[in-house]
Amino acid sequence: MNAQLFALAVFDGVAYAALVFMVAVGLTLIFGVLRILNVAHGSFYAIGAYLTASIGGAIFAAGYAPWLALPLMFLAAAIVGIVLGGPIERLLLRRIYAKEDALQLLVTFAVFMILEDVQRLIWGTQPYFEATALQQLGNIEVFGVFYTTYQLVVLPLVAITVLISLRLFLRKTLSGKLILAVTEDRETATAIGIDADKVYLLTFVVGAALAGFGGALASATTSVVPGMGADMIVLSFAVVATAGLGQIEGAAIAALLIGLGRSFAVYLMPELQVLIPYLIMLLVLLVRPEGLFGVVRTRKI
Amino acid sequence: MTSEILLETKGLEINFGGVIAADNVSVEIHAGKNLAIIGPNGAGKTTFLNICTGYTKPNKGNVYFCGREVTQKSPRQITRMGVARAFQIPQLFSEHTALENLLIAAAAREQRWAPFMKLGQIPERDEMMHLLELVNCAQVSDRLVNELPEGQRKLIDIAVALALRPKLLLLDEPTSGVASSEKFGVMDILTRALAEAKVTSVFVEHDMGIVEKYADEVAVWAAGAVQLRGTPQEVLEHPDVIRDVIGEEL
Amino acid sequence: MTLRIAVPIVLLAIVALLPLVAPWSQVVLTLALAKGLAVLGIVLLLHAGQVSFGHALFFAVAAYSAAFLGEAFAGGELVMMIVLGLGASLFFGLMVGLFVVRYRHIFFGMLNLAFSMIFYSILEKFYHVTGGADGMQVARPTVVGIEMERAGFETLLFYGSLVLCVAVAFCIHRFLSSPIGNMFKTIKTNETRLEYLGISARRTLLVGYVVSAGLCGLGGVLMAVAQGIVTPEYAWWIRSGELVFIAILGGAGSVAGAFVGAIIYEAVRVNAAAFAADVWQMVLGFFLLAIILFASRGLVGLYERLMDRLESKKPQAKEPQEKRVPGAAE
Numbered sequence: 001m002n003a004q005l006f007a008l009a010v011f012d013g014v015a016y017a018a019l020v021f022m023v024a025v026g027l028t029l030i031f032g033v034l035r036i037l038n039v040a041h042g043s044f045y046a047i048g049a050y051l052t053a054s055i056g057g058a059i060f061a062a063g064y065a066p067w068l069a070l071p072l073m074f075l076a077a078a079i080v081g082i083v084l085g086g087p088i089e090r091l092l093l094r095r096i097y098a099k100e101d102a103l104q105l106l107v108t109f110a111v112f113m114i115l116e117d118v119q120r121l122i123w124g125t126q127p128y129f130e131a132t133a134l135q136q137l138g139n140i141e142v143f144g145v146f147y148t149t150y151q152l153v154v155l156p157l158v159a160i161t162v163l164i165s166l167r168l169f170l171r172k173t174l175s176g177k178l179i180l181a182v183t184e185d186r187e188t189a190t191a192i193g194i195d196a197d198k199v200y201l202l203t204f205v206v207g208a209a210l211a212g213f214g215g216a217l218a219s220a221t222t223s224v225v226p227g228m229g230a231d232m233i234v235l236s237f238a239v240v241a242t243a244g245l246g247q248i249e250g251a252a253i254a255a256l257l258i259g260l261g262r263s264f265a266v267y268l269m270p271e272l273q274v275l276i277p278y279l280i281m282l283l284v285l286l287v288r289p290e291g292l293f294g295v296v297r298t299r300k301i
Numbered sequence: 302m303t304s305e306i307l308l309e310t311k312g313l314e315i316n317f318g319g320v321i322a323a324d325n326v327s328v329e330i331h332a333g334k335n336l337a338i339i340g341p342n343g344a345g346k347t348t349f350l351n352i353c354t355g356y357t358k359p360n361k362g363n364v365y366f367c368g369r370e371v372t373q374k375s376p377r378q379i380t381r382m383g384v385a386r387a388f389q390i391p392q393l394f395s396e397h398t399a400l401e402n403l404l405i406a407a408a409a410r411e412q413r414w415a416p417f418m419k420l421g422q423i424p425e426r427d428e429m430m431h432l433l434e435l436v437n438c439a440q441v442s443d444r445l446v447n448e449l450p451e452g453q454r455k456l457i458d459i460a461v462a463l464a465l466r467p468k469l470l471l472l473d474e475p476t477s478g479v480a481s482s483e484k485f486g487v488m489d490i491l492t493r494a495l496a497e498a499k500v501t502s503v504f505v506e507h508d509m510g511i512v513e514k515y516a517d518e519v520a521v522w523a524a525g526a527v528q529l530r531g532t533p534q535e536v537l538e539h540p541d542v543i544r545d546v547i548g549e550e551l
Numbered sequence: 552m553t554l555r556i557a558v559p560i561v562l563l564a565i566v567a568l569l570p571l572v573a574p575w576s577q578v579v580l581t582l583a584l585a586k587g588l589a590v591l592g593i594v595l596l597l598h599a600g601q602v603s604f605g606h607a608l609f610f611a612v613a614a615y616s617a618a619f620l621g622e623a624f625a626g627g628e629l630v631m632m633i634v635l636g637l638g639a640s641l642f643f644g645l646m647v648g649l650f651v652v653r654y655r656h657i658f659f660g661m662l663n664l665a666f667s668m669i670f671y672s673i674l675e676k677f678y679h680v681t682g683g684a685d686g687m688q689v690a691r692p693t694v695v696g697i698e699m700e701r702a703g704f705e706t707l708l709f710y711g712s713l714v715l716c717v718a719v720a721f722c723i724h725r726f727l728s729s730p731i732g733n734m735f736k737t738i739k740t741n742e743t744r745l746e747y748l749g750i751s752a753r754r755t756l757l758v759g760y761v762v763s764a765g766l767c768g769l770g771g772v773l774m775a776v777a778q779g780i781v782t783p784e785y786a787w788w789i790r791s792g793e794l795v796f797i798a799i800l801g802g803a804g805s806v807a808g809a810f811v812g813a814i815i816y817e818a819v820r821v822n823a824a825a826f827a828a829d830v831w832q833m834v835l836g837f838f839l840l841a842i843i844l845f846a847s848r849g850l851v852g853l854y855e856r857l858m859d860r861l862e863s864k865k866p867q868a869k870e871p872q873e874k875r876v877p878g879a880a881e
Contacts, residue, residue, distance in 0.1 A: 031657075037657040037660075092840070095844060096843070096844075099843075101600075101655075101656040101657065102600055102601065102602040102660075105604075105656070105657060105660050106602060106795065106799065106839060106843060109604065109792060109795070110836040110837075110839035111836065111840075112836075113832040113833065113839070114833045116833075117829065117830050117831070117832040117833035117836075120829060121830065231668075234661070234665055234788075237661045237664075238665065241658065241662075245657070271677075274669070275669055275672070275673075278665050278666075278668070278669050281665065282650065282665075285653075285658075286650070289653055289654070299743060300390075301347075301351070301356065301388050301389070301390065301743055354747070356743075375746065376743075376746045376747050377746045377749050377751055378749075380748065380749035381749040385747070386747055392741055392743050392744040392747065393740075393744065394736075394741050394744065395740045395741065396740050397736075397737070401733065405730065405733050405734060405737065408730030408734070409730075409745075409748035409750045410748075414731055415729065415730075416725070416726050416729050416731060416732070417722075418729055418730065419725075420728060420729060420730050420732075420733045421728075461748075462747075465749070
């Protein structure tokens with residue numbers, strides 16, 4: 001492996017990690033607060049991608065300015081969060097917080113099944129490809145390697161911005177502090193009068209929007225096809241599990257680890273490409289069952 | 302002291318986020334001497350039981366049972382060696398009946414792995430029924446345990462531990478949750494059952510009347526360490542204990 | 552004999568005799584029984600409070616084992632296929648199980664999913680061995696050495712499957728009433744106490760897990776032989792989801808429900824596929840939500856309630872009244 005290939009692998013890995021992080025961070029945020037693993041999260045990602053690619057394709061074909069690509073992504077994320085995430089939490093998840101874990105998992109799995117078909121009904125099975133955002137920004141040369149600015153600069157910057165703003169939001173704003181309080185101790189938080197319902201709703205909407213945003217960003221770099229949601233939910237779960245459920249900063253590091261592992265596999269052992277993320281997860285969990293940054297909680301007896 | 306040492310701890314230390322739950326705890330528990338542990342809440346009494354049964358690992362120190370080191374062993378291994386435990390919050394199988402809870406314990410003790418034998422027909426059934434009678438719960442043997450009041454759950458939890466025929470039984474507040482009018486009745490039953498089965502017990506207790514009547518020895522726990530140990534009379538009349546422990550209980 | 556016991560026997564007789572009156576139903580019922588066996592594996596795990604989203608893995612492992620055997624011995628032998636498929640699924644169950652029994656709930660479900668996705672992509676990628684997305688043909692095997700005509704083979708397969716299902720259901724029922732079966736159930740309610748009885752919760756779960764993998768394996772072999780082809784789709788998450796769906800439909804935890812659910816599911820699927828193919832997942836998803844929210848004990852639960860009412864006992868007060876699952880009343 002020469003230096004150029006090495007650089008390429010690193011760039012691929014970083015770009016990919018940025019996308020996976022966007023989805024994983026929403027998943028882990030929702031888990032931290034609601035204690036529910038949202039299997040439908042993969043669908044939010046796919047729908048974000050479909051919305052961006054299809055609307056983008058239509059408006060750019062109609063001659064609208066290419067710079068609209070970015071606002072469009074925010075719009076797609078907002079639609080996913082508010083139109084999908086809001087009602088799902090309010091109408092469905094709220095009824096199952098008291099049920100056993102297995103049933104909660106099944107409910108989000110059912111939503112996932114439904115949304116998979118919704119995508120097929122709306123967008124069909126043909127791939128969508130809409131790379132205006134990618135093409136607009138052109139390429140840059142780093143270490144003698146040409147790479148798209150969008151993937152090498154924009155995606156990582158967006159991911160870092162999301163990480164930092166999420167951190168600031170959680171530590172500095174009132175809503176964020178309420179979310180943290182509920183995450184750390186649900187009983188006490190509700191006992192001192194925090195409106196847990198509102199916190200749950202807000203968290204779920206934000207989490208869903210992040211997944212949608214991840215999909216929107218990804219749509220510029222890859223064709224949008226059926227099944228991408230299923231792949232992403234398992235992959236982002238691998239990231240979240242590797243980091244430790246509920247660990248936001250940890251998810252960033254785990255995403256980078258898995259993203260790099262995967263991209264090096266592409267160059268070194270292509271047939272293992274799909275397996276690497278899972279192998280990393282399995283290895284980490286073998287050594288640390290609670291994940292890299294997770295904390296063990298013993299039950300009081 | 303001539304009797305055999307069942308359980309021994311040497312220099313146990315542990316803290317949870319700065320709160321010291323055990324500070325150089327060295328204790329010997331002798332066969333046939335029922336030991337009561339008293340002391341304020343948060344003094345580390347339950348933690349001590351957790352360490353002795355392998356549920357919590359100490360930062361420092363060792364635990365020996367019948368002369369063999371068990372510090373790093375799991376609750377399962379320590380149970381197999383003959384230490385049973387009843388819990389402050391009853392740990393029962395909520396979707397099974399009272400009798401089934403005991404039968405599962407008996408099947409575990411006797412290693413009944415035959416896949417086509419029915420749980421309700423294992424040879425220990427009569428023995429378990431007898432045990433339920435002993436703790437006054439025979440009339441609810443067919444009821445799911447999560448439908449029973451806390452007092453009965455507590456007794457069934459103790460019966461489950463007894464079903465294992467341990468050498469040493471650790472009881473975490475056996476009479477909490479039991480109506481105060483019944484506490485002495487429960488302890489009468491319990492001590493009789495223990496004596497009959499030749500089981501030594503260690504019990505964490507807040508009721509000094511119970512301690513005085515049923516313990517052979519008393520250890521006073523405070524700030525993660527044994528402050529005082531002796532016969533009930535010696536300990537309960539000690540001025541520090543009257544001030545710090547009994548005073549608090551009143 | 553009470554009605555409660557008579558009805559299942561009558562239903563079993565109807566299933567056994569239906570192909571004589573309606574020949575088209577034979578293949579559908581065979582497929583349903585094959586799935587029912589796999590669903591029984593899921594039902595078993597539900598007794599320990601665990602859901603696996605990846606059990607199609609063992610279904611596929613056994614199906615592909617049968618296909619490889621058929622390929623290696625020009626057709627192969629049905630008994631050998633069943634033995635090999637069962638053996639392979641038990642072995643894979645043990646290997647995967649050793650890892651996943653360290654986890655519960657979310658991790659358990661998702662790690663199973665991850666393993667099945669890995670296997671799915673292996674089946675697809677290594678096409679020179681597995682035939683890739685096209686899969687492998689499974690020629691009609693001999694049965695104890697005897698070559699059979701198609702019609703005779705299919706009849707034999709159906710009745711063989713039926714007998715196998717009844718026998719397996721009985722065994723699982725007995726297992727669940729045994730001491731170890733009851734310990735297995737306590738993983739759902741209180742593992743801490745189980746450990747404090749001197750029993751390893753992990754090992755107990757592993758026993759059930761390996762058995763559940765074997766059940767999926769049996770189903771996988773029957774499916775492979777009945778359909779005459781195996782594809783990576785056997786290991787796909789949608790197949791796993793389907794198994795979980797049927798388990799919940801039949802009645803979480805009910806042995807009989809696994810088969811009742813599988814037969815009703817398969818009958819509906821075959822008849823609805825023509826006009827609902829595009830929205831099939833969606834229909835399943837809505838059904839799943841409806842069952843979980845309004846009839847958490849599934850079809851068998853509804854049956855029990857009906858019987859309670861007929862015998863004019865007090866109806867079980869466990870579920871909200873009068874919210875019926877569509878399809879259950881017919």
